[in-house]
Amino acid sequence: MTEIQKRALELKQERGAIILAHNYVDESLPGIADLCGDSLELSMKASKTNAKVIVVCGVRFMAETVKLLSPDATVLLPCSDAGCPMADMADGTMVEKARSEHPDAIAMAYVNTTAETKAHVDICCTSGNAERVVSSIPSDKKIIFLPDANLGSNVSHKLGRNVIPWKGCCPIHDKVTAEMIENNRRMHPGAVVMVHPECRPETVAAADVALSTGAMLKFVRESNAKEFIVGTESGIIPRLIRENPGKTFHPLLPELVCADMKKITVEQVVESLRNDTEAIVVPDDVASKALESVRRMLAL
Numbered sequence: 001m002t003e004i005q006k007r008a009l010e011l012k013q014e015r016g017a018i019i020l021a022h023n024y025v026d027e028s029l030p031g032i033a034d035l036c037g038d039s040l041e042l043s044m045k046a047s048k049t050n051a052k053v054i055v056v057c058g059v060r061f062m063a064e065t066v067k068l069l070s071p072d073a074t075v076l077l078p079c080s081d082a083g084c085p086m087a088d089m090a091d092g093t094m095v096e097k098a099r100s101e102h103p104d105a106i107a108m109a110y111v112n113t114t115a116e117t118k119a120h121v122d123i124c125c126t127s128g129n130a131e132r133v134v135s136s137i138p139s140d141k142k143i144i145f146l147p148d149a150n151l152g153s154n155v156s157h158k159l160g161r162n163v164i165p166w167k168g169c170c171p172i173h174d175k176v177t178a179e180m181i182e183n184n185r186r187m188h189p190g191a192v193v194m195v196h197p198e199c200r201p202e203t204v205a206a207a208d209v210a211l212s213t214g215a216m217l218k219f220v221r222e223s224n225a226k227e228f229i230v231g232t233e234s235g236i237i238p239r240l241i242r243e244n245p246g247k248t249f250h251p252l253l254p255e256l257v258c259a260d261m262k263k264i265t266v267e268q269v270v271e272s273l274r275n276d277t278e279a280i281v282v283p284d285d286v287a288s289k290a291l292e293s294v295r296r297m298l299a300l
Helices: 003-015 037-047 060-069 090-102 131-136 150-159 178-187 200-204 215-220 232-243 264-277 286-300
Strands: 017-022 035-037 052-055 075-078 106-110 122-126 142-146 161-166 192-195 227-231 248-251
Touching: 003 017, 003 264, 017 060, 037 060, 052 060, 052 264, 060 075, 060 248, 060 286, 090 142, 106 227, 122 131, 122 192, 122 286, 131 150, 142 150, 142 200, 150 161, 150 200, 178 192, 178 200, 178 227, 192 200, 192 215, 215 232, 227 232, 232 248
Parallel strands: 017 035, 017 052, 052 075, 106 122, 106 142, 142 161, 192 227, 227 248
Antiparallel strands: none
C-alpha cells in the first residue's frame, strides 16, 4: 500500500467516512474502498451504514443517487468534473417535451441520469432490472425509455414491448460491434463472450450473455468456464482476475475506457476528505421527486 493510500485510510477513519468505488474506476481506488460495485448497489449499501461522510469514486450521477438515499450524510465527489456523457443526453426539459408528445406513456429513466432528470420520470431502472421494471408496467402502455437507446431497444426486443427509445447511448459500449466479437472468437475459441446491455442490439445478439457489471461478476464466479471475453469498460478486469484465480479474461476491445470513471485519484480522495471537496447538494424539491421514482423501482 502506498503512503497516499495510507493517508486516505487515516482520514477516512478520522472523518467517520466510507469510500465507494465503482467497478470501472482506477485500480488504486478499490484498495482504499469499503464497498465496490455497480452504481445503485453502492448507493443502497451506503444507505444502510451510519457513515457521516460518503466519498464516491465514480461519476456525478452516482454521487447524486447516493445523496438521495443518504440525505443526512455529507456526500463527496472528489473530482468535480467526473460526469457521464450519457446522463447529459437527457435533462428535465427534454423529458417534459417527450412527455408532451406521448401524454399516455410511462417515462422510465435508467439510473445513469441526473437527479434532476429522475425528478421528471415515473420510475427508474438499472441495466440489471430493466426487464423486470418494464414487465411491471401494464402491457397496453407505451414506455419512454431514457437516455440509453441501446438498453431500451434490447429490452423492447426481448419483451416485445412498445418502448420509445431515446437518442442517447453510452459512447463506450456503443463502440462494440458484432464484428469485434467475431474477431475475438477467432482469437480465443471457446471463450465465453460477455457484453453489457448498453451495447447495440446486434452486438448483444452476437454475444453469449449480456449482463450488468454486477451480474458479470456473479456469472463468472458461478461459471465452469475458464476463459472469458469481456465486452465492457476495461476497469472491471482487475477485479475479475482478483476474484477468480485460474480463470483468464480478455478485453474485447482494450480501448473501452471511460475517461470520466478514471478521473478520480487517491490524491483527490485525500483532498476531498480534508476539505469536503465537491459536497453534493440536491435541492429538496428535486430530491423528493427523484427519490420517489427510485423508490418505485426498489418496491418491485
